Amino acid sequence: xxxxxxxxxxxxxxxxxxxxxxxxxxxxxxxxxxxxxxxxxxxxxxxxxxxxxxxxxxxxxxxxxxxxxxxxxxxxxxxxxxxxxxxxxxxxxxxxxxxxxxxxxxxxxxxxxxxxxxxxxxxxxxxxxxxxxxxxxxxxxxxxxxxxxxxxxxxxxxxxxxxxxxxxxxxxxxxxxxxxxxxxxxxxxxxxxxxxxxxxxxxxxxxxxxxxxxxxxxxxxxxxxxxxxxxxxxxxxxxxxxxxxxxxxxxxxxxxxxxxxxxxxxxxxxxxxxxxxxxxxxxxxxxxxxxxxxxxxxxxxxxxxxxxxxxxxxxxxxxxxxxxxxxxxxxxxxxxxxxxxxxxxxxxxxxxxxxxxxxxxxxxxxxxxxxxxxxxxxxxxxxxxxxxxxxxxxxxxxxxxxxxxxxxxxxxxxxxxxxxxxxxxxxxxxxxxxxxxxxxxxxxxxxxxxxxxxxxxxxxxxxxxxxxxxxxxxxxxxxxxxxxxxxxx
Amino acid sequence: xxxxxxxxxxxxxxxxxxxxxxxxxxxxxxxxxxxxxxxxxxxxxxxxxxxxxxxxxxxxxxxxxxxxxxxxxxxxxxxxxxxxxxxxxxxxxxxxxxxxxxxxxxxxxxxxxxxxxxxxxxxxxxxxxxxxxxxxxxxxxxxxxxxxxxxxxxxxxxxxxxxxxxxxxxxxxxxxxxxxxxxxxxxxxxxxxxxxxxxxxxxxxxxxxxxxxxxxxxxxxxxxxxxxxxxxxxxxxxxxxxxxxxxxxxxxxxxxxxxxxxxxxxxxxxxxxxxxxxxxxxxxxxxxxxxxxxxxxxxxxxxxxxxxxxxxxxxxxxxxxxxxxxxxxxxxxxxxxxxxxxxxxxxxxxxxxxxxxxxxxxxxxxxxxxxxxxxxxxxxxxxxxxxxxxxxxxxxxxxxxxxxxxxxxxxxxxxxxxxxxxxxxxxxxxxxxxxxxxxxxxxxxxxxxxxxxxxxxxxxxxxxxxxxxxxxxxxxxxx
Numbered sequence: 029x030x031x032x033x034x035x036x037x038x039x040x041x042x043x044x045x046x047x048x049x050x051x052x053x054x055x056x057x058x059x060x061x062x063x064x065x066x067x068x069x070x071x072x073x074x075x076x077x078x079x080x081x082x083x084x085x086x087x088x089x090x091x092x093x094x095x096x097x098x099x100x101x102x103x104x105x106x107x108x109x110x111x112x113x114x115x116x117x118x119x120x121x122x123x124x125x126x127x128x129x130x131x132x133x134x135x136x137x138x139x140x141x142x143x144x145x146x147x148x149x150x151x152x153x154x155x156x157x158x159x160x161x162x163x164x165x166x167x168x169x170x171x172x173x174x175x176x177x178x179x180x181x182x183x184x185x186x187x188x189x190x191x192x193x194x195x196x197x198x199x200x201x202x203x204x205x206x207x208x209x210x211x212x213x214x215x216x217x218x219x220x221x222x223x224x225x226x227x228x229x230x231x232x233x234x235x236x237x238x239x240x241x242x243x244x245x246x247x248x249x250x251x252x253x254x255x256x257x258x259x260x261x262x263x264x265x266x267x268x269x270x271x272x273x274x275x276x277x278x279x280x281x282x283x284x285x286x287x288x289x290x291x292x293x294x295x296x297x298x299x300x301x302x303x304x305x306x307x308x309x310x311x312x313x314x315x316x317x318x319x320x321x322x323x324x325x326x327x328x329x330x331x332x333x334x335x336x337x338x339x340x341x342x343x344x345x346x347x348x349x350x351x352x353x354x355x356x357x358x359x360x361x362x363x364x365x366x367x368x369x370x371x372x373x374x375x376x377x378x379x380x381x382x383x384x385x386x387x388x389x390x391x392x393x394x395x396x397x398x399x400x401x402x403x404x405x406x407x408x409x410x411x412x413x414x415x416x417x418x419x420x421x422x423x424x425x426x427x428x429x430x431x432x433x434x435x436x437x438x439x440x441x442x443x444x445x446x447x448x449x450x451x452x453x454x455x456x457x458x459x460x461x462x463x464x465x466x467x468x469x470x471x472x473x474x475x476x477x478x479x480x481x482x483x484x485x486x487x488x489x490x491x492x493x494x495x496x497x498x499x500x501x502x503x504x505x506x507x508x509x510x511x512x513x514x515x516x517x
Numbered sequence: 518x519x520x521x522x523x524x525x526x527x528x529x530x531x532x533x534x535x536x537x538x539x540x541x542x543x544x545x546x547x548x549x550x551x552x553x554x555x556x557x558x559x560x561x562x563x564x565x566x567x568x569x570x571x572x573x574x575x576x577x578x579x580x581x582x583x584x585x586x587x588x589x590x591x592x593x594x595x596x597x598x599x600x601x602x603x604x605x606x607x608x609x610x611x612x613x614x615x616x617x618x619x620x621x622x623x624x625x626x627x628x629x630x631x632x633x634x635x636x637x638x639x640x641x642x643x644x645x646x647x648x649x650x651x652x653x654x655x656x657x658x659x660x661x662x663x664x665x666x667x668x669x670x671x672x673x674x675x676x677x678x679x680x681x682x683x684x685x686x687x688x689x690x691x692x693x694x695x696x697x698x699x700x701x702x703x704x705x706x707x708x709x710x711x712x713x714x715x716x717x718x719x720x721x722x723x724x725x726x727x728x729x730x731x732x733x734x735x736x737x738x739x740x741x742x743x744x745x746x747x748x749x750x751x752x753x754x755x756x757x758x759x760x761x762x763x764x765x766x767x768x769x770x771x772x773x774x775x776x777x778x779x780x781x782x783x784x785x786x787x788x789x790x791x792x793x794x795x796x797x798x799x800x801x802x803x804x805x806x807x808x809x810x811x812x813x814x815x816x817x818x819x820x821x822x823x824x825x826x827x828x829x830x831x832x833x834x835x836x837x838x839x840x841x842x843x844x845x846x847x848x849x850x851x852x853x854x855x856x857x858x859x860x861x862x863x864x865x866x867x868x869x870x871x872x873x874x875x876x877x878x879x880x881x882x883x884x885x886x887x888x889x890x891x892x893x894x895x896x897x898x899x900x901x902x903x904x905x906x907x908x909x910x911x912x913x914x915x916x917x918x919x920x921x922x923x924x925x926x927x928x929x930x931x932x933x934x935x936x937x938x939x940x941x942x943x944x945x946x947x948x949x950x951x952x953x954x955x956x957x958x959x960x961x962x963x964x965x966x967x968x969x970x971x972x973x974x975x976x977x978x979x980x981x982x983x984x985x986x987x988x989x990x991x992x993x994x995x996x
Contacts, residue, residue: 363959
């Protein structure tokens with residue numbers, strides 16, 4: 029829940045207003061100057077029409093150096109950020125050879141599998157030598173290897189569903205599965221803060237799309253009752269089927285979804301549910317099995333569970349887990365299975381090894397230790413940030429914590445100051461978040477040690493004071509807490 | 518009775534007219550109030566009163582809670598997926614080794630014509646070594662989208678290398694082959710724009726066209742006359758040619774038929790009617806042209822004339838992912854508005870380093886292209902007289918496409934026949950070939966058939982074996 033103080037809202041609106049006015053002024057003068065220059069388009073319409081990239085040209089380019097920072101090492105807990113310079117006021121950026129070692133608070137590396145791992149990497153290299161980099165073929169033609177079938181069974185076992193199917197990219201999984209499940213005459217009800225891949229998949233399916241308020245089960249019930257009673261728009265025929273799409277952890281809010289309430293509503297009205305666990309699989313839950321385990325929901329109650337391997341397993345790709353009939357149907361109709369190159373075998377092996385570590389089947393208890401570490405790290409970090417007076421979103425146990433910034437000027441200030449102090453932070457603004465609600469997003473990893481987190485807290489606190497984002501009152505520091513911190517240092 | 522009525526009416530009228538003609542009773546603010554003014558004022562008040570009344574509409578009764586409950590109870594949804602019948606449980610052959618020209622399927626060695634491994638780079642030593650180095654340095658995944666610390670220096674090196682190889686100013690990498698084209702098209706085409714596309718484009722292009730919400734007109738597959746007619750029609754109907762963006766979308770080598778698009782014709786038409794070209798070179802990058810630079814090299818067209826080129830790297834370059842290249846404006850625009858680039862994790866770094874190594878290999882050994890061409894010509898020759906099947910692809914296309922001479926009746930029986938040919942060829946002769954499988958979401962109406970992907974590392978005996986096997990099995994199964 030975002031609690032935006034009135035003064036901050038006013039100043040943010042004022043800042044954006046000034047930026048827009050200046051942007052329009054510059055556009056106006058640019059048009060005047062270009063009037064005299066010859067127009068060499070010769071009858072073609074310009075490839076990017078006027079207002080489409082207004083935001084890019086006039087606002088984003090000013091702070092371009094805060095985004096897209098290249099790195100030159102693995103995205104582990106500490107990594108090397110390449111330094112860039114610009115000669116023309118941030119319009120173009122050039123790489124240098126110099127790098128700075130920074131603490132990584134931005135990569136999706138929840139369980140620490142991002143860099144070379146002692147169990148996974150030798151096996152990955154072996155599978156690379158055996159199966160080579162790519163199969164150059166689709167899954168149905170000649171691209172299914174033994175590794176793919178092994179991973180599908182392992183994923184189904186891990187998630188708790190009868191069967192699973194793999195895809196080479198998480199984004200394509202959503203965009204290509206939703207059209208295969210529902211078409212014209214169906215209804216999709218999706219959470220208002222769903223990811224762009226789900227929105228694209230829903231639009232590409234041809235079904236009617238309705239939105240319910242974020243994480244609000246009573247509102248979902250209201251929307252469902254109204255839609256079922258009125259039927260399809262204009263013809264009022266009954267809907268063919270209804271699917272409700274929700275996510276496990278919302279990546280811009282760090283919140284868990286209210287799964288038990290939403291599943292209860294869906295069961296009452298006989299609608300199908302689709303759960304996207306991109307950020308929560310492997311990262312939350314006692315044994316890493318995602319939000320279902322954490323919130324105590326039986327996996328048989330959810331019709332389709334989707335997830336990706338990019339975040340917790342340090343690989344790439346996505347999966348769908350559901351009943352055997354649904355998976356067989358998808359294998360026959362889903363275009364991503366029939367037309368796209370199959371997942372690269374070393375990436376498949378990485379997921380197999382990572383899952384074995386998490387399940388404890390590699391013979392050690394590294395998996396359980398990693399899961400306990402990330403839970404402890406997230407809870408510690410979140411509580412410390414809240415004590416310092418920052419506005420932190422998200423629930424307990426979730427490894428994503430956004431810190432609200434609001435004003436557009438604070439975005440580059442926070443990002444650049446933190447980078448000077450060797451902490452790499454991700455800042456997010458429009459269009460990924462609403463215009464007024466810019467934030468800095470921190471992703472905690474099991475690879476972060478206590479010292480790393482304490483250093484990060486110090487830097488963030490200092491920079492937060494400098495930039496002025498401690499919107500809430502600071503909790504008074506209790507004496508024994510200070511000693512506890514001193515002991516760890 | 519009538520007389521009484523008349524009397525009453527007359528007296529009422531007298532009474533009213535007396536008021537009407539009454540002399541001035543009062544003077545208000547210098548205006549003499551005559552009797553008739555009072556009646557007129559009353560009339561105005563009545564008119565105003567009527568105007569403020571709402572017009573009569575029969576009252577709308579919203580559904581009561583009980584009615585909604587009943588409707589919800591009555592509603593029965595369709596099952597999420599249709600019933601699965603026996604023949605739908607087809608399992609593809611499982612490889613137990615790398616997908617090279619000779620692969621191991623179910624324990625025995627087969628000749629592999631189902632992998633688009635055109636340059637024979639699967640299993641190449643140099644590429645494997647560079648991947649091992651990348652895996653040890655960077656791990657497997659990149660753990661983030663390009664905007665949030667997912668940009669690794671190998672990505673930037675790969676983009677520069679591809680741009681330099683093709684001779685374009687800049688290029689941009691995507692993390693998956695098919696997501697390239699269906700992210701590029703909606704980034705440049707919005708509602709109101711006009712697109713003229715070939716009817717044989719594959720599903721990813723169709724999805725991109727649908728997501729872009731532009732007006733799409735299809736022309737007959739690879740037919741330049743039909744294209745010209747459609748361009749003429751569209752230009753005539755278009756009202757504001759200066760404000761509407763217009764594109765022609767074609768593939769260099771069509772996946773669904775193996776035909777090659779005549780690029781010089783298309784460029785001539787594009788310049789005549791002021792359209793822009795989006796060209797998908799997934800199967801022609803690294804194959805066509807003297808140096809493998811694709812269709813523009815093959816047709817002798819300067820690369821600047823093609824506005825946007827996209828390609829998936831899962832074919833000739835034996836890695837995964839895709840790229841898009843064009844002018845600086847084109848590439849920069851995609852970095853913020855292409856959904857498959859912004860909202861998705863970036864390409865794993867070892868695949869990017871494999872792409873760099875593959876392009877290096879292609880630059881250093883251009884002779885592999887002539888080997889590929891000889892292989893294609895040999896196979897084309899051998900397969901020209903298979904009983905019951907006819908060659909439908911272009912003579913230079915590395916996808917050799919065979920379709921049925923005569924359909925067996927319905928689409929379903931055709932598919933079954935082709936599947937049984939492929940199955941028998943695999944089981945009896947150890948030759949792995951692929952049939953075209955169409956998704957139910959695919960709108961392409963081109964005929965299905967058998968596809969053989971020719972590689973530069975196939976030996977002559979492999980090609981002869983495949984041809985002999987197909988001839989034998991086709992003679993058996995096609996009556």
